[in-house]
Structures are given as structure tokens and as C-alpha cells.
Amino acid sequence: MLTISTxxxxxxxxxxxxxxxxxxxxxxxxxxxxxxxxANYVTNGSLKSKYIPVESEHSAMAACIGASxxxxxxFTATSSHGLLYMHExxxxxxxxxxxxxxxxVNRALGPxxxxxxxxxxxxxxxxxxxxxxxxxxxxxxxxxxxxxxxIAEDRRVYxxxxxxxxxxxxxxxxxxxxxxxAGDFIPPLxxxxxxxxxxPAGYGCMTSSADYFRIRYDIERSMRDSVQxxxxxxxxxxxxxxRKYSWTEDYRCEDAEVLILAMGTLGKxxxxxxxxxxxxxxxxxxxxxxxxxxxxxxxxxxxELVVIDRNxxxxxxxxxxxxxxxxxxxxxxxxxxxxxxxxxxxxxxAGFVRNRRIGEEFWFGVDA
Amino acid sequence: MSxxxxxxxxxxxxxxxxxxxxSLILRHVLKAAGPDTVLVVPxxxxxxxxxxxxxxxxxxxxxxxxxAAAAAVASGMAxxxxxxxxxxxxxxxxxxxxxxxxxxxxxxxxxERETNFLYICxxxxxxxxxxxQRSGSTPLGARTTTTPGGKTHVKKDLDRIIxxxxxxxxxxxxxxxxxxxxxxxxxxxxxxxPKFMHILAPCPPGWRYDASQTIEVGxxxxxxxxxxxxxxxxxxxxxxxxxxxxxxxxxxxxxxLKMQGRFSSxxxxxxxxxxxxxxxxxxxxxxxxxxxx
Numbered sequence: 001m002l003t004i005s006t007x008x009x010x011x012x013x014x015x016x017x018x019x020x021x022x023x024x025x026x027x028x029x030x031x032x033x034x035x036x037x038x039a040n041y042v043t044n045g046s047l048k049s050k051y052i053p054v055e056s057e058h059s060a061m062a063a064c065i066g067a068s069x070x071x072x073x074x075f076t077a078t079s080s081h082g083l084l085y086m087h088e089x090x091x092x093x094x095x096x097x098x099x100x101x102x103x104x105v106n107r108a109l110g111p112x113x114x115x116x117x118x119x120x121x122x123x124x125x126x127x128x129x130x131x132x133x134x135x136x137x138x139x140x141x142x143x144x145x146x147x148x149x150x151i152a153e154d155r156r157v158y159x160x161x162x163x164x165x166x167x168x169x170x171x172x173x174x175x176x177x178x179x180x181x182a183g184d185f186i187p188p189l190x191x192x193x194x195x196x197x198x199x200p201a202g203y204g205c206m207t208s209s210a211d212y213f214r215i216r217y218d219i220e221r222s223m224r225d226s227v228q229x230x231x232x233x234x235x236x237x238x239x240x241x242x243r244k245y246s247w248t249e250d251y252r253c254e255d256a257e258v259l260i261l262a263m264g265t266l267g268k269x270x271x272x273x274x275x276x277x278x279x280x281x282x283x284x285x286x287x288x289x290x291x292x293x294x295x296x297x298x299x300x301x302x303x304e305l306v307v308i309d310r311n312x313x314x315x316x317x318x319x320x321x322x323x324x325x326x327x328x329x330x331x332x333x334x335x336x337x338x339x340x341x342x343x344x345x346x347x348x349x350a351g352f353v354r355n356r357r358i359g360e361e362f363w364f365g366v367d368a
Numbered sequence: 369m370s371x372x373x374x375x376x377x378x379x380x381x382x383x384x385x386x387x388x389x390x391s392l393i394l395r396h397v398l399k400a401a402g403p404d405t406v407l408v409v410p411x412x413x414x415x416x417x418x419x420x421x422x423x424x425x426x427x428x429x430x431x432x433x434x435x436a437a438a439a440a441v442a443s444g445m446a447x448x449x450x451x452x453x454x455x456x457x458x459x460x461x462x463x464x465x466x467x468x469x470x471x472x473x474x475x476x477x478x479x480e481r482e483t484n485f486l487y488i489c490x491x492x493x494x495x496x497x498x499x500x501q502r503s504g505s506t507p508l509g510a511r512t513t514t515t516p517g518g519k520t521h522v523k524k525d526l527d528r529i530i531x532x533x534x535x536x537x538x539x540x541x542x543x544x545x546x547x548x549x550x551x552x553x554x555x556x557x558x559x560x561x562p563k564f565m566h567i568l569a570p571c572p573p574g575w576r577y578d579a580s581q582t583i584e585v586g587x588x589x590x591x592x593x594x595x596x597x598x599x600x601x602x603x604x605x606x607x608x609x610x611x612x613x614x615x616x617x618x619x620x621x622x623x624x625l626k627m628q629g630r631f632s633s634x635x636x637x638x639x640x641x642x643x644x645x646x647x648x649x650x651x652x653x654x655x656x657x658x659x660x661x
Contacts (some may be wrong), residue, residue, distance in 0.1 A: 021447075021448055021451040021452075022444055022447045022448050022451065024440075024443070024444055024447075049451075050447035050448070050450060050451050052443055052444065052447055052481065053481065054440060054443070054477055054481075055473060055474070055476065055477030055480070056473060056474070056477070058436060058437065058440070058474070059437070059439075059440030059443070059473075059474045059477055059478075060440075062433065062434070062436075062437035062440035062441045062443075062444065062474065063440045063441065063443045063444030063447070064444055065433070065437075065441055065444060066408065066431070066433075066440070066441035066442060066443060066444030066445035066446075066448070067444035067445060067447055067448035068444070068448075069431060069445070070445055070448040070449060070452070071448075072448045072451060072452065074444070074448075088434050088436075088437075089434060089437060092433070092434055092437075195406060195429045195431060195445075196429065197403060197404050197405065197406065197428075197429055197456055199429075200403075200426070200427055200428050200429045200430075201424070201429060201430075202418055202419075202421060202424035202426060202429075202430045202432070203429070203430065203431045203432060204431065204432035204433065205415075205418055205419070205420065205421040205424060205430075205432055206415065206416060206418070206419070206420045206421060207420065207421045208420060208421075211421060211422070
């Protein structure tokens, strides 16, 4: 069914398709529309989930954990301070190997109060054991949410998945949405380690260093196995619904001499910048990084790199840029832009490329 | 005892301290609850005394969770079981720190949402498994490792906070009165909706008395009125027998305090204040039981 939808409503619509048994959530701008829409679905009977209107984000994730360990499908959504408030349980969800799916609407962190887009919130959770995907369109928000359930619940993964969409810049804008019927695309969840009174066991007990170490290693092994599962899922999705996704979304990259790397809506904006630069004779391409965990294999050799970070790790650098340097050994021009919802146009992005100084860092709007 | 009540869900190999009443309480709770039960345990002595994975001394599914999360995890679990049409008991078993301090927000939320579960706070009046630091539930004057000169604040009145949620069932109990405790657990689990129990759990190393005295100390807590036993069904309060007796003829408070090293630095004004609190509490409970307020 072809409709017009906001990013938030697209996520909610996909959740309705996935039909989780339990949704526990707490409202926070700019995520509220997701939980309001799910509450509407539950109230009008079009979604049979138990909706738990928890009193905090910490409890939202805790309730999802309690539900998930019984072997049922669970979902929550949050943003910014909410994600930080639940951080302890975010770690717990991954450590407990629970296939919880969460939408995080990326938003800046206080102080001061700022409800606009920034990726520092979710990137602070990058070491928790969650898979993380960043989307750039309403359709992609819908599709990534559908796929997230299938990926998280795959026996080879059994790890939670976070779908990230930019606050307001995607959560609140309206675009065309094909509301594909999930049908059996997401198989019923079978959680091998579900808690059961038929087989009493202790979960999360005190654990020796040796066992704990092995359990942590198992998380990384599954994270690596998730690479295959993500590829299979995206391939199956393309075959079924005709929309193709991969680790990155590449635009005019084949013969590009300069690559723009960014995440979320800025990565989409970069495509327009590429066309402008091409018209000027600059062989530019855009590589929008979708998955940040597991981090993709990127072949960037022989190209100049302009990496735009809508986030920052103080005392270190832009998180995408530093990750790319660490993983590929390639230098880049690191532009810090869009923090706290700072407006960044395709003209601005084209300007970053024209003025690139490989090896340097540039704070847009602040640095000369 | 026969039937399911003869079943043991706590094996003999726990790593509890000698004279531990919280494991005794749990033994009776689980006997009352039976095998179709899942326990949710936040950080507390009970997370330690199960033993080290992959072994466990508990013959019941136990979900160990982060300190502040017990009531919320239990909420999710209860919702999931409901969605599957299962009648499994969900019991959160948390210490006083995990309840009156760090866990109170999640607990209040779960109660307000009428979660179908039983939350039990076993109260040893301090952070036990970290070595007896003060909690909001530590009584006035008691020495802990963070109140070496004695606590300067009074014990938080958890039960009246819980009562403000107008629950279908809440009760207090004490490890020294197992029959009373078991009856209350059974009653709680027969009711759908949010249930709460607050159980006094004397602690030999923390309260500094000999391990052999755990039952005696618990009895004295009730007999002096320092700990009151009652049930509350919505706004109807029923006093339990031992507390009715304590209201008529209380045991001397000083005897209870003298049994425990933690009260060794109590000053006269502390004893006066504690006595005043006991009298005020019992007066209110009596008035409530008689329907006067």
C-alpha cells in the first residue's frame, strides 16, 4: 500500500507488521509519535501487543528484557537522554542475548536542551553489543525496522538491533511510503534460551572470570556472524519487496576520486552535493554508511575521503572518521557538522569537498 | 508438611551466611508459591547466595537483573506470560536497598500500572552484600559501614508509600513467623494484580548478633512493635496476631536493641525517638485497623 508517512509513523507501521507481543516505551521528543501511534494501534485493535507505558526509559528496556527472556518478540523506541538513561539495560539486553528491537530517534544531548538531530546519543551505545543501522528515508526506516526483527531473532545473532533515524530531519518529515505486508518475511521467534518453569535455571548469575570472558567472546562471535545474516536478510528483502540495501548506499562511486562518507540524512544530502560537484568537474561520489555495528568492510583505497560526522568524541575526533581511520588505515578530511540540528545543505557539503584538507578536522560554522 | 509444600526450591549449597534469614524467607516463599514460578532478583544478597554459574542452589527459574530494574523486568515478564495465556507466578525478590532506594521508581511504576506480580522486599535494613552500608531502610541510630557513628536519619516508611498505590493486597511479615509469612504469600498469589510484601530479614553479620539468634531477634522485633505485622487489602487493614499482642503488652525495646551490636552506640535520645516512632506507627495502624482513618 502506497501512502505518505513520517519517519516515526513508518517505524510504527513496520512494528505493526512485526506484531511484537510486548511493547514497553516512554515518550521523548522526537520519538513520541512512534509510541503514540503504537498506542493507537493497540487501542484500535489493529495491533495485539501488550503495551506497557513505563515510568522511565530504564524501565522501558528492563520491561523489554523481562518480556524477551520469556521468548516473545519485543520492541521499544527512544531518543537521546532516554537512550542514555537506559544505558545500563541497553548493555544488559545484549549481554543477555535478547533479540530486542529498538528505534532510536537521534537527538542531541543536554545541556542545553536541544531536541534536534545528532548521532552522539546512539554512538555512545556503540560498544554495548547492539547492532546499529542508520537510515536516511521514510521508506528505509520502514524497511530497516522490518529487517531488524529478522536479523535480531536469527539464532546465529540473538543480539538486539537499534534502528537510528535523525530527529525531525527524518522522524517528522513526510515522504512516500510503500507499506509492504511482511507476511512470513519475519519467521516466528524461537528463543533457545527462553526462561522456562519446565527447566529451571539461573540467568545472569555470578560468573567466574573465565566463563565471563568466554561469554563476551561469544557476543563478538555472533556480532561477526551477523554480517552474513544481515547480507542474507537484505538479499531476501530485495527479492521479496524489490528494495535493495547494503552496508553502504553508494552513489556515483565507481569512478569517484573523492568520496563523501556520512550517516543518516546528511548521507542522503551528500548525493545532491555529488551531482553539483560532478557538474563542476570534480569526480565525487557518496558512500552513506548504514551499519556502524557490525562495522562494514570498506574499500576506500586510492580515493580522497571527506568524512562528515554529526557526532563527536571529545578528545578524540568524529566517530565515523576515527573508525574509518582505524579500520582502513586511510586518512580523511573530517568535517564535524550538524551537531544539535545545525542546518547543513548540499551546497555546504559540496563546499566541504571543494575545500578539503586531508588529515585535518573542520568544525563547520566555527572554523574558518 | 506434605504435598507441594514438602518440595524444596532452595538447596543446601547456598553461599548464604550462617543464620541468614533472607534465604529462610525465600525458602518459605517458594514453598508457598510452588514450581510454576519465576523469580526476578536484582543486585542483593540473593544474587550472591545462588552460587556461581553454571551451578545454582535454586531449583526454580531465576532471572538476575540490574539493581534498579526488578519491578520493570517483572512487568515485562508478567505481560509476556499474559500474552501467552500462562498463569506463571512472577515474583520479584529484592532487598531493601533495591526497593526503598534505587528500585523505588520502577516499583512505583509497576504498581501504578497494576502489574500482575508479587514484589517482595526482604529488609535487612542495609546494603548487605556490599558489606552493610546504610540504606534508606536503616533505622535511626544503627551503625553501618557508612554510618559508623550511627544513622542520623529515620527509617523510610516504605509501607505507607506502597499503601498510597491502593493495592489489592500488601502485607508485612517476618522470617521468625514462617506460618504467618506463608499464609500471606499464598493469599497474595491468589489475587490478580499488583501485590507487595515487606518482610523483615534479620542479618547476623550486619546487625551484629550471633547466628543462632536470628529467630529470636526477629521475634523481638515484632514483640517490641519495632516491626508490625499486618495485611492491607485496598484500604482495609488487618493486624496480624503477634502485633495485636505487642500492642497490648509490648516487650521492652531496650532488650531488642541490646541484642544487636549495630545499636551499641545508641544514645538515650535515639531510644526515645525510636520508641516515639513505634508508638506513633502502632497507633496509626490500630486506628486504621479499627476503621478510624
